[in-house]
Amino acid sequence: MAEPPPLHPDLMPSLRQLVRGLELLFWSLPFALLVCVQEMLAPAWESWGIMPLLLSMSLMWLGASRLKHFQPQEGVWQSAVEITEILALVMVGLAPFLHWIQTLPELPVTAFTAGQKHIIYSTIIFCAAGIMFLLNLNHVLTRLGAMLPDPILRADIKLFVTLNFILFFPLLAAMWCVRLSQELFGLFYQKAPGLAEFFGSAAGLEGALQGSVLWLATLIIATTMTMMWKAKEAVLGGVFSLEPVPLPDKGTELDAGPDEDETRIVPVSDSMDSDEHEDTTAKPVDPSLN
Known part of the structure; x- marks a missing residue:
């Protein structure tokens, strides 16, 4: 029976790095969302400074860097x-600006100094890099699903990625409306007084828009985490669900014949008959008895 071909020596280490990278991304995404929301809405971690932001972004960069050890010959995947x-590295570098922008006073745009404007622009770039990171991470998961031999996983990833790309449009619209909450409340007060009365004030409208942004971002991150978990389970299932080696048939064993080192079992009755036959043929006849 022919032995199966041996696995490539770099396959198992690359799969190990892939699983570790997916696990790091799976846990760092909700941690980063929690830290960013805490910094923007209620900065209760002021004693920690920028350390929570740097830690969460560094974990995402570490998880993304582990993925490149898998399939290094695939150009599209590697790019x-x-x-x-x-x-992720850009987000690590710009993470402190999200903490520093909370210390800026509420002034008109023209009243900010050059250093304060630099903090604002860097925070905008950080938010844009975060959105692009999520978009590109969905693309990475799509490429990973195309390489794994699991059609169900491929179909699920395609569905979730399509859903995420659809949710990104209302997310961007809600983020833009948060900055225009004062103007939107004035428009509601003139055109729809009942809607303006429902929100109460511009601050109430801004809080509702921030809640919608948080809900959409949580939904996108949750679907991305689902894809990463399913991909990790597919990789682990492919590694540990090895098929047993099939046993040879009885006909094959008979055709092959006994091996040299194989012990043959002889029936007891046959051995006794053969011994009696040897005794009768081996004894010489004494001529004196005749």
Whole structure:
């Protein structure tokens, strides 16, 4: 029976790095969302400074960098992973500005100094890099699903990625409306007084828009985490669900014949008959008895 071909020596280490990268991304995404929301809405971690932001963004960069060890010969896969890694590194570098912008006073745009404007622009770039990171991470998961031999996983990833790309449009619209909450409340007060009375004030409208942004971002991150978990389980299932080696048939064993080192079992009756036959043929006849 022919032995199965041996696995490539770099396959198992690359799969190990892939699983570790997916696990790091799976846990760092909700942690990063929690830290960013805490910084923007209620900065209760002021004693920690920028450390929670740097830790969460560094975990995402570490998880993205682990993915490049899988299938290094695939150019499309490697380019998508490299873009994700670069975006995560940009977020690591710009993470402190999200903490520093909370210390800026509420002034008109023209009243800010050059340093304060630099903090605002860097925070905008950080938010844009975060959105691009999520978009490109969905693309990376699509490429990963195309390489894994699981059609169900491929169909699920395609469905979730399509849903995420649809949800990104209302997310961007809600983020833009948060900045225009004062103007929107004035428009509602003139055109729809009942809607303006429902929100109460511009601050109430801004809070509702911020809640919608948080809900949409949580939904997108949850679907992305679902895809990463399913991909990790598919990889682990492919590694540990090995098929047993089939046993040879009885006909094959008979055709092959006994091996040299194989012990043959002889029936007891046959051995006794053969011994009696040897005794009768081996004894000489004494001529004196005749």
